[in-house]
Amino acid sequence: MCTLHVFNGDKKTKSLHLLQIIKDFEWNSDGCSAVLLDKSNSVFMRVQCLHVAELAEVIRRTEASTYIVHMRAATTWTQGVGGCHMFDTTSGDWIYCHNGIIHAGRGLRVDSLILDDSLDNVFPDELDTLEYGFANVIAYHHDTRMIMIHRSTGGSL
Numbered sequence: 362m363c364t365l366h367v368f369n370g371d372k373k374t375k376s377l378h379l380l381q382i383i384k385d386f387e388w389n390s391d392g393c394s395a396v397l398l399d400k401s402n403s404v405f406m407r408v409q410c411l412h413v414a415e416l417a418e419v420i421r422r423t424e425a426s427t428y429i430v431h432m433r434a435a436t437t438w439t440q441g442v443g444g445c446h447m448f449d450t451t452s453g454d455w456i457y458c459h460n461g462i463i464h465a466g467r468g469l470r471v472d473s474l475i476l477d478d479s480l481d482n483v484f485p486d487e488l489d490t491l492e493y494g495f496a497n498v499i500a501y502h503h504d505t506r507m508i509m510i511h512r513s514t515g516g517s518l
Contacts, residue, residue, distance in 0.1 A: 362389075362434055362460055362461065363389055363431060363432060363433050363434050363446070363458075363459070363460035363461070364382075364385040364388075364389050364431075364432040364434075364460060365429075365430070365431055365432075365458065365459075365460050365497060365499055366378050366381070366382060366428065366429070366430040366431075366432075367427065367428070367429050367430075367499060367508065367510070368427070368428050368430075369426065369427055369428075370424060370425050370426050370427065370428070375420065375428070378420075378428070378430070379417060379420055379421065382413065382416070382417065382420070382430060382432065383413055383417060385432045386413035386432055388434060389432035389433055389434045390413075390434075391411075391433040391434055391435040392409065392410065392411050392433040392435075392445035392446075393408075393409075393410055393411075393412075393413055393416045393430065393431065393432050393433065393445065394407070394408060394409040394410070394416075394430070394431045394433075394445045394446050394447040394458065395407070395408045395416060395419065395420070395428060395429060395430045395431070395447070396428075396429040396447055396456055396501055397419075397423055397425035397427070397428055397429075398425055398426050398427040398428075398429075398501075398506075399425065399426055400426045401506070402426065402427070402506035402507075403506060404456070404501065404503070405425070406419070406423065406425070407447060407456070409445040409447060410445070411445075413432075416430070427508070429447075429458070429499055429501065429508070431445075431446040431447060431458040431460070431499075433445060433446060446458035446459065446471070446473055448471075448473055448474060448476075448477075450476075450477050450480050450481035450482075451477055451481050452481050452482050453503070454480075454481065454482065454483075454502060454503055454504060455480040455481070455500050455501065455502055455503070456500065456501045456503075457473070457476050457480060457498060457499065457500035457501070458473065458498070458499055458500075459473050459476065459496045459497060459498040459499070460496065460497050461496035461497055461513055462496065463475050463476070463496045465492075476491075476498060476500070479491055479492075480500055484502070484504070484505065485502050485505055485507045485509055488509065491511045496511075496513055497510075497511065497512055497513050498510070498511040499511075
């Protein structure tokens, strides 16, 4: 099952998460991605890679205010960077990732892509309840600079 991290740039917090990210990669080795936010909560870097060493190096060398990280354990046939999360909605207003399984997304190259239907062209205060019971979702909205976190309502994530 994929692993999600959201943490601040405090040196101790960053160090603890970095150790966990490296450990998590053993079971989530199908790619990793990150969105890095500056002090104004704007995206200043996005990373998608297949090896945790590259992600770890970016985290070590950058000074972000907030880090959003996704470690992938593929549940679909799509491999490589094309399957790495941190997807954009069609309009580009949201960046998102998830862990779990979204059965409604079966048939898409990555089941996460079904989230475009719920997020695209919607402001955070207009969001309907996400109907994905076995999926945790993290999404960042560019205009409002808000991070939305949806926790699974079922299963054992």
